[in-house]
Amino acid sequence: MTAGGFLASLSDEEAAAFRSRAATRRFRRGQALMYEGQLGEEIMILLSGRVKVTFTTAEGKEVVLRFCGPGDLLGELSVLDELPRSSSVVALESAEALALAASDFRGLIASHPELSLRLLRSISRRFRDADRKRIEFAASQTLARVAARLAELAEAYGESTEDGIAIDLRISQEELAGWTASSREAVAKALHTLRELELVRTDRRRLTVTDLEGLRRQAV
DSSP: OOOHHHHSSHHHHHHHHHEEEEEEEEETOOEEEEOOOOOOEEEEEEEEEEEEEEEEEEOOOOEEEEEOOTEEESSSSHHHOOOOOOOEEESSSOOEEEEEEEHHHHHHHHHHHHHHHHHHHHHHHHHHHHHHHHHHHHHOOHHHHHHHHHHHHHHHEEEETTTEEEOOOOOOOOHHHTTTTTOOOHHHHHHHHHHTTEEEOOOTEEEEEHHHHHHHHHHH
């Protein structure tokens, strides 16, 4: 699996400087890389595997904020603003990450000023995506929100097959519900509709998009 994201934006010198200061950590499926409320004492760059970033409401409901893959930067906000982490990060599969202490990360930014711009761009993209989703949640029904997220997953984690685009990410209906601000029942109904429209096919938590353009039209 090729790393992209923040790691891919670094120059060879910056990447080498980061790796020289970082420790490699390995996580099993279901293990937390970071906890909500935890002090931001380190940041991580994911090398392999996928994770979900979640927030737990006062009622105990899990809200999925986003999914991350190889190359993505994790935990930088609490390191920068020195406030407790606002979300948890949990491995969806076996994962490996580079972990760098907060003080070393700040020192790296000070010695490589271009890193500040790369960091701002990374954060800006994430905030733009969050704003887009908030607008979408206010303006769209569950079917459109589910279609939009499945199209996003197909683009980010899709693998072309004879039957369409297989989403290579283990995601449950509960997680999809948490990501689309919907109930599990509403997500199940939306998936049923999308199957009837022959836009997706589901099989044991593996989902294949059979008509990506049609799925995007449902997301509007």
